Amino acid sequence: MPSLLRPPAAARRLALPLLLLGAVASAAAQAIPRLDLKPYPQPAAGETRWVIQLPGVLPPTSDARLSPNPADWRVELIVGKEMTVDCNGPRLNGRIRSETLKGWGTKVYRVSEVGPGPSTRMACPPDRGPRQAFVSIASKPFVVPYNVSLPIVVYAPKDVQVRWRLWKAERQQRDAQRL
Secondary structure: OOOOOOOOOHHHHHHHHHHHHHHHHHHHHHOOOOOOOOOOOOOOOOEEEEEEEEOOOOOOOOOOOOOOHHHEEEEEEEEEEEEEEEEOOOEEEEEEEEEEEOOOEEEEEEEEEEEEEOOOOOOOOOOOEEEEEEEEOOOEEEEEEOOOOOOOEEEEOOOEEEEEEEEEEEEEOOOOOOO
């Protein structure tokens, strides 16, 4: 006699695959898109290819003033080197430029002309000796659009590092003054 509390054997056999399929679909909805570097060329001699895969789902911010809309976000590229520095504020010279990949329409970023840059020239206190620090290119922030569907690809000289930082805009728009 079949039990009223237990589903028939055919239903039991289908239940596990359907449960697994539901779990996979739920995980896929929150997953970061697969990293596909086929359109991006290999780095040239003396270069390193740096790839930033942006997180698809970020935790909500506790600051209600910031926009939750990724269209309002930007990614700052920070290029520099780990160096031994003293108490002065050294910077590097360098250039970051964008290029569009032919046939693909996506952008890549190239770093060039990296070398010694400006620094303060103050006398350091005797108790502040040399230390290791990340020294970045001295320029205005280089920001690119936030797009979770595409990686940010940067080609830079081998002795350079690439870091990044997320910028989020405020929700509030303010009126400019008409003069």
